[in-house]
Amino acid sequence: MLEAFKKPSFYIALILIIVFGIIGGLGQANIGSAQLVANGMDLMMWIGLGLAMAVIMSYAGYVSFGHSVFIGLGSFASAYLIAYKYSDYLIKVKMAHGGVLPAGTTIKFFIMALLLASVFAVVTAALVGYAVLRLRGAFFAIATIGLNYVVLYLVIFYLNNYIHSLEGLELGNPSMGLTNINFYWMHYVIFIITILVAYYVRVSKIGYGLAAIREDEDAAEIAGVDTFKYKLIAFIIAGWLASLWGVAKEFRGSFVATDDFNLLYSVIMILENAIGGIGSFTGPIIGSFVYYPLKWYTQTIAGVFALVILGILIILVVTFTPEGVVGILRRKYPRLRKYLE
């Protein structure tokens, strides 16, 4: 297993982990701007979500259009724990410590949220994957969109009927008194998990199996790949990783769990993979570095028209560079291939 992390293609992963560690360190020491920390956090999330999608879409060739369902589940798991189940307890602890939650309690609840999110995501992905992974191409994508809405409305039903929240959408924020740098480190932990897992899946035997499935599923099966098992593993891992980012979003945001079921997240995750190049670990990372700054500037300049620009970008990418940045680099510079796994 460790051999996988000694390949040259791991350098990019390592560089990212170091760079985002340094940004966090600067933020912790109050050097550099608060904006850098905020942008760093955003970028980590977009890379992470892109990689989560990559495991099923880019590695295995199955576009999970409703993948936002897993972000939603992760965020719902955190909201449920912090803003409902333990909200009285958290407020009490906060009062007892002069209005600030002790770091130990925060970390404990962060880990609990990650675990609950993981359980939700893995169980959902396993059950649903078992049913819909028999479908191929567009039918699989449509089925996952259906899944997104089924789970969303179950969550809304639950909130309305059992939690009696006012609008059925918000759980209310108990405000844990955390600052951006705290959120940054939470993002960073999930970032490292995502990078290591997505990288390992790509370069391990599973990665070979998934690549074979992506290129020709029937030929893969005949070559000995247990295609159904591998697709299920990929779907579960992809869902699990996305759910962790739901937790990150939920801690940082204002506990609006249902917003995170927005299909737009799926679209962006798909776009990142399309820009960067299908079939690689590096693809969605490059895709995020293209997408995020572009989104940030267009939102600043164009406001609502940012989405128009996003749409145009999708059309351009799919029309002119279906192989993506990594595909072009690999073709033009074959020597780079070993770094661009």
Place this chain on the structure above:
Amino acid sequence: MAVDGYILRLENVTKRFGGLLALDHVTFSVKHREIMGLIGPNGAGKTTLFNVISGVYKPEEGRVIFKNTDITGWKPHKIARLGIARTHQIVRPFGDLTVLENAMIGALFGKRSDEITEEEARKIAEEVLDYVGLGEKKDLPARVLNVQEKKRLELARALSAEPELLLLDEVLAGLTPTEVENMITLLRRIRAEKNITIIMIEHVMHAVMNLADRIVVLHFGRKIAEGTPEEVANNPEVITAYLGDPALALRFVKKFRSGVA
């Protein structure tokens, strides 16, 4: 090897597609390390038979027994891991992957899939690629290969799995005469050097008459003949159904038997 010397036995294998009887109670056995030719007109059920052996189709009736194990109805990946590899009539390379990765997938998920490491798989794949003459091309994406090279890649992926039984579905089709001769040389080498039993579907008559130890002839899903190339070439029913001119068929046999032996 099975105790009775047979590695594969088909018993009354029957496969229907709606009203079409694609395979009609086909029974034959393949001996360890022999080359069995499978011939017959288009639509005779040859590829369907391969699909039944490799698990793509489940037969309505009959049994497929590989080394004393009844594998009828098993999933293709399980059958592959038991030691049966095949090539496809229409080549199916994993186009985006390199030639080496294609062969490595054969090794990683083949006969030794439970225990093989990536390093071992790479080594086997490299050896096999050299063996089939693709060593130089190993770092190219498979999609850029020409037809002959893709056929060789199919063969490499199958051989990398270290199979005991190799199913070759028209590996010579679509090749130029020179390429056909090169491929025949390669198949002859495989027979001489590797411990592999082969069933080959082939329309290139002089190749199959020359390479095969025995031949089974299918016609409309039924086995109409089985025997040595000489016996099959002289069989009146086979001549009517498929070969056309017996003198020509026999000439193929004689020419290549004497030429090689």
